[in-house]
Amino acid sequence: MAAPSSTLVFKVHRREPELVRPAKPTPYEVKLLSDIDDQQGLRFHIPVVQFYKHAPSIRGKDDPVAVIRRALSETLVPYYPFAGRLREGPNRKLMVECTAEGVLFVEADADVRLTEFGDQLQPPFACMKELLFDVPGSNAVLHSPLLLIQVTRLKCGSFIFALRLSHCMSDAPGLVQFMSAIGEIARGSHAPSIPPVWERYFLSTRSPPRVTHTHREYGQQATIDENNTLTTMPHNFDSMAQISFFFGCSQLSALRRHAPPHLRQSYSRFEILASCLWKCRTVSLRPDPKETMRMICLVSMRGKFSDPPLPIGYYGNTFAFAVAEAPAGELCRNPLGYALDLVRKAKGEVTEEYMKSVADLMALTGRPDFLKTRWTYLVSDVTRAGFETVDFGWGSPVYGGPAEPDVGPVPGLANFCIPCKNKEGEDGIVLAISLPTQAMERFVKELESMLKSPPNETKTFTHVMSAL
Structure with a gap:
């Protein structure tokens, strides 16, 4: 068996980082982000990684670095805001100065073969520092490049495409739209099949702004001090451990059996997983039974707007943070159906209307962050974003998606549901849970208990543990 990526050691030779500019002149202008884009919770960079096999029958002796560099330059002509820099105006309003x-x-180049990364490619990838070089000074939100891309050739002819995006610019489907455009041009197209649409005013504050919903996702913990700086409560966890869990058909079926019989097939995979993880996590943390536990789900509204409809090709952020709340004691004591309903x-x-209310709230309250307390847990589903379909000319990736299973800068607060294959080639979902070490032991025990359904049939799951 090949060594897993968590223990793989290899050398990487990098050339000096360069700036790839649009292949043709582009407009100089200042473009406002939407009031969904520029909230505090999205002001960070998010890494993605794609692993591609050597395919000599498809591309012959083509160099993936040269092909992707050229395609990127041409794609930046229609997507020219990505070649600009973020600036901040009054009321912390973000905008892109399109400077090209x-x-x-x-x-x-890396002295390693793709097979040496193991027969089960899934995050966390301990080698990401080698595959996505953190160019000094490049990870600030303001006045920094909005994208960092590294293409690494492997000894076997395979290659790895890694990218880091300023999350304020796009959500996962928007990023996949951009990456797919690079792929289309790399494969010979003269323009993307889906023209990019900026029109961020679709999700900007109304005049006058009016908050029409209760937004528990932002709570009362966010304040703006006299220096116009956002402050929030600390997450406040001690030493952490991380385990990656693979959920295939058998594991999801076992969890689904805990739902009310007449509703079992009506719940989505995401609802089943999110509810299960919320319940198991609460049990593992042992909070006061009266403590309010919060589950935040990212809900995409892409394709669901009607007044007016969001244009095809829009690549900004289009999701909201939906919040379920419950007393810890009730969440632990009740069957899974209780969490599922919430x-x-x-x-x-x-x-x-909820999305428009969020945009108005951002403009009125200084763009607060979503809740970040030790009793908050967030799950983002990227199983349908399309990372696994991005083709630069060498076919689909053997793994494509988030490079890190945790969302954002705080370990343990949030997770991605990532589409993945296990070592047997079965399709499923992988999540990497981060918890304090002792709580992790209780989490595994609780999850194993839920997977033992029916009683005489144990449904095991794949997991790999690593220290944070």
Whole structure:
């Protein structure tokens, strides 16, 4: 068996980072982000990684670095805001100055073969520092490149495409739209099949702004001090451990059996997983039974707007943070159906009017962060974003998606549901849970108990543990 990526050691030779600019002149202008884009909770960079096999029958002796660099430059012509820089105006309003300065690009070679990364490619990838070089000074929100891309050739002819995006610019489907455009041009197209649409005013504050919903996702903990700086309560966890869990058909079926019989097939995979993880996490943390536990689900509204409809090709952020709340004691004591009902109800509250209310709240309250307390847990589903379909000319990736299973800068607060295959080739979902070490032991025990359904049939799951 090949060594897993968590223990793989290899050398990478990188050329000096360069700025790839649009292939043709582009407009100089200042473009406002939406009031969904520029909230505090999205002001960070998010990494993605794609692993591609050597395919000589498809591309012959083509160099993936040269192909992708050229395609990137041409794609930045219609997507020219990505070549600009973020600025901040009054009331912390973010905007893109379209300067055509370009995106950071790193060319690299590694003395390792794709097979040495193991037969089960899934995050966390301990080697990400080698595959996505953190160019000094490049990870600020303001005045920094909005994209950092590294293409690494491997000894076997395979390659790895890694990217870091300023989350204020796009959500996962918006990023996949951009990456797919690079892929189309790399494969010979003269323009993207879906023209990009900026029009961020679709999700900007109304005049006058009016908050029409209760937004528990932002709570009361966010304040703006006299220096116009956002402050929030600390997450406040001690030493952490991380385990990656793979949920295939058998594991999801076992969890689904804990739902009310007449509703079992009506719940989505995401609702089943989010509710299960919320319950198991609460049991593992042992909070006061009266403590309010919060589950935040990212709900995308892409394709669901009607007044007016969001244009095809829009690549900004289009999701809201839906919140389910419950006393810890009730969440632990009740069957899974209790959490499922709360999660489904919270998701159902996110409507077109809800999104407009969020945009107005951002403008009125200084763009607060979503709740970050030790009793808050967030799950983002990227199983349908399309990372696994991005093709630069060498076919689909053997793994494509988030490079880190945790969302944002705080370990343990949030997770991605990531589409993945296990070592047997079975399709499923992988999540990497981060918890204090002792709580992790209780979490595994609780999850194993839920997976033992029916009683005489144990449903095991794949997990890999690593220290944070």
